[in-house]
């Protein structure tokens with residue numbers, strides 16, 4: 001098959017559209033002809049050699065994809081050739097002690113498409129039938145390929161880590177980003193009142209469109225005061241943070257006693273100011289997002305299929321032009337998801 005692949009680590013130019021062996025199809029596997037595949041920031045690190053994953057090269061990236069089954073092994077069960085499908089972007093072994101304890105998220109034999117095995121940057125991808133998710137004929141394959149990663153992250157943060165309940169007051173800083181946009185929508189689905197921040201009034205309208213109740217544009221030097229002004233002085237039950245950076249302490253400071261800040265990203269700065277005195281006096285909890293469970297992946301795919309959470313698509317590139325897609329993502333000028341589509 002043809003695939004966007006790389007034979008050595010390097011800049012975007014390292015991506016080549018080349019002939020690689022067709023993926024193996026075991027008895028329990030299906031072979032999927034890829035129609036669309038999401039491009040993630042982690043792909044850039046994987047290609048550059050900075051991801052800390054030991055890859056066997058050449059590598060075919062791509063964690064989230066959708067397409068049509070073209071071949072199914074004898075043990076593939078209900079999945080048949082011609083089915084429109086996607087697959088969980090990561091999956092557990094189902095046999096180890098952690099899996100037996102119903103903690104699949106702690107499985108030591110975890111597989112991730114595009115990381116531990118080839119993903120959706122090729123014409124074909126092989127997947128175990130047990131992790132394949134059938135789609136309905138009317139489902140938008142691009143929406144599914146674009147959304148699983150960000151929506152499952154957001155859903156897990158809202159429902160499993162922050163434990164958002166109806167009536168809660170939730171802060172989503174820098175809400176125009178990919179996961180943050182999904183956080184606004186997931187927190188609204190959970191029944192929260194959502195206050196979001198953005199860096200410009202141009203982005204504020206878009207964030208309002210996602211359902212945020214109030215959008216605060218960062219323009220002063222006291223964002224905490226601006227936020228509490230916007231809430232009439234009420235403190236937040238949860239802060240859902242995707243950016244970190246110098247405002248981390250200010251975002252933490254507007255939590256109520258025993259409120260929770262969940263963090264999943266640090267594009268604004270990985271090392272942050274943190275005053276420990278108010279942290280323990282207020283009993284604040286800082287929780288890191290690690291992994292969305294299989295149940296969260298299933299829930300997120302259903303939300304996308306129903307249109308309950310929307311992920312905007314910034315651009316699509318033919319899979320033969322993956323290098324250009326990586327350059328586009330590296331410029332960080334876009335809003336929304338970047339996709340590779342079949343040539």
Ligand SMILES: [Zn+2]
Nearest residue numbers: 093096099107
């Ligand atoms: Zn396991």
